[in-house]
Amino acid sequence: MxxxxxxxxxxxxxxxxxxxxxxxxxxxxxxxxxxxxxxxxxxxxxxxxxxxxxxxxxxxxxxxxxxxxxxxxxxxxxxxxxxxxxxxxxxxxxxxxxxxxxxxxxxxxxxxxxYFAPHPAARRAALIDAARSSATASVRTLGTGTRGGSVDLLSFGSTDEGARKLWFIAQQHPGETMAGWFAEGLIWRLLDSDDAVAQNLLAHARVHVVCAMNPDGAAMGNHRTNAAGVDLNRCWWEADSATSPEVLAVRTAMYEEGVDFLLDVHGDEHVPHVFVAGAEGNPGFDDRIEALEEEFSNAMVTATCDFQTEEGYPKDAPGKGDLRTAGNYAGEAFGCLSLTLEMPFKDHNGAPDEERGWSPERSMNLAGAALEAVASVLDVLRD
Ligand SMILES: [Zn+2]
Structure with missing residues (x-):
């Protein structure tokens, strides 16, 4: 039977x-x-x-x-x-x-x-172990969520004071697991001593990666919120230790280390394309930031067919950006290029994959394109 x-x-x-x-x-x-x-x-x-x-x-x-x-x-x-x-x-x-x-x-x-391939906690732990045992990376626990999940910062590259400070943060929204795969792809590239793009970048920049902004929410199978029921990407302006300790910890580290570039990595339920959202609605948005956004996006288009600039979110009106989001907050606070990267839950219609749609592998590969793109603007990230 x-x-x-x-x-x-x-x-x-x-x-x-x-x-x-x-x-x-x-x-x-x-x-x-x-x-x-x-x-x-x-x-x-x-x-x-x-x-x-x-x-x-x-x-x-x-x-x-x-x-x-x-x-x-x-x-x-x-x-x-x-x-x-x-x-x-x-x-x-x-x-x-x-x-x-x-x-x-x-x-x-x-x-x-x-809904999308989960990025397992065991894979994240293996990544952090690999970084910890590498001579070129350092790992620091910045804090924990209210349920005890550890928010870890992985740092790579130059410790010179003048080095550009590049930040990548992922999975504020725990159900957007493609962001976890992106972070995995990014970290393996940064750990690879034979990777010319990564090594060149790390000679001139300090790269900080938070691969899981919301470990509690991910473990619990939440889509959008942490263990306290809070949407972390709506509390950067007023983070607090009781309900959004994850953001408070990362924000504090950003002020300690400095920020010249932020890529906040997400997934979008609706849009069948990979795209970035910029900081055009910030009070401090200016011609310099606009030019940097355009240059970064163009470099992404050059680096991969898995990125485009036609489809995405409607632009914020001047001064109407939501400063509670990481992308807008960091852009305003640090006067830097600060973008939200969105990957699809469906497929990237510019280069569809009938069998897999958007996938862990493509999310990991996209991180390599982002490294190439940020390398191409490195010299002009600061005035
Ligand atoms: Zn999101």
């Missing part, structure tokens, strides 16, 4: 509610809201066990109640047989009224499904 399929919620990043899992019928599931902030609802991650031997249908019944419900239009769910790895593929997914239907014939007993 064939054992009935079971739904298992992974301890790290897992998130789903099981309504019913009965052999021979659709498995009915619900997407829970963020813990402590249930109005944020989008991330799902679950495993199906004992499921080989035929087509499976997973019905996510309340997709229509999600925060970005309309973003499920044109979306395909991600799946993997090796969930700690980077090898994820897309499976047929359709919107049926309020429900999202995932249809898949597994080739293995265990399959993990997720």
């Amino acid at each position: 064939v054992a009935p399929m079971r739904i298992v919620i992974p301890e790290d990043t897992g998130r789903i509610e099981v309504v019913s899992a009965i052999a021979g019928s659709d498995t009915r599931l619900r997407i829970p809201g963020d813990q402590k902030a249930p109005d944020h609802r989008q991330w799902f991650c679950f495993e199906a066990h004992d499921c080989a031997g035929g087509e499976q249908v997973f019905l996510l019944e309340n997709a229509g109640d999600c925060t970005y419900a309309d973003a499920f239009e044109g979306y395909r769910a991600c799946a993997s047989y090796d969930p700690e790895g980077a090898d994820w593929f897309r499976v047929p997914t359709e919107l049926d009224g309020d429900a999202l239907r995932i249809i898949h014939t597994p080739q293995s007993e265990v399959v993990r499904y997720a």
Whole structure:
């Protein structure tokens, strides 16, 4: 007799509610809201066990109640047989009224499904270990979230006072896991002593990387918020130790170290393109910053077909930028080039991948393009 399929919620990043899992019928599931902030609802991650031997249908019944419900239009769910790895593929997914239907014939007993490939805590720990044991990097714990997740700063390169200070921060929004993969790609490049682009940059710059701004939220399977229910990318102006200690810790380190460049790495549910958002709405935005934004974006276009400048967010009106976001806050506070990078949950339509859509591998490779782009503006980052 064939054992009935079971739904298992992974301890790290897992998130789903099981309504019913009965052999021979659709498995009915619900997407829970963020813990402590249930109005944020989008991330799902679950495993199906004992499921080989035929087509499976997973019905996510309340997709229509999600925060970005309309973003499920044109979306395909991600799946993997090796969930700690980077090898994820897309499976047929359709919107049926309020429900999202995932249809898949597994080739293995265990399959993990997720909104996007999670970036596992174990991979992050391995990265931090690699940095710690490298002669060229340093690791410093800046603080913790309210649930105890460690916010670590990895620093590379020149310690000369005149060295440019380049910051990359990722996964303020924990469900935007492509940002975790981006950070992984970035760190491996920076640790590679044979990488000419990285080594050239590190000779003249100090590179600071926070690969997980919101480790608590990631572990809990939240989409948008931390363990206190706070959206970290809305509290840079007024960070506090009780509800946004992650931001307070990183902001303090930025003032200690200085900032000449910030790339705040995110994912966007709707837009099927990779793009950056700038600081055009900041009170201090000027011709110099505008020219730097344009130069950086052009260098990204040159470096990769996985970036473009046509599609993105509407521009902020002058003076109307939201200074609670990391990108705008750092741009204003440090008078520097400061950008928010968005990668898609769907695909980068400029160079679509039928099998994988936007993927961990492309997120990691994009980090290399960002290194090339920032290297090309390094000399003009300061007046
Ligand atoms: Zn985000």
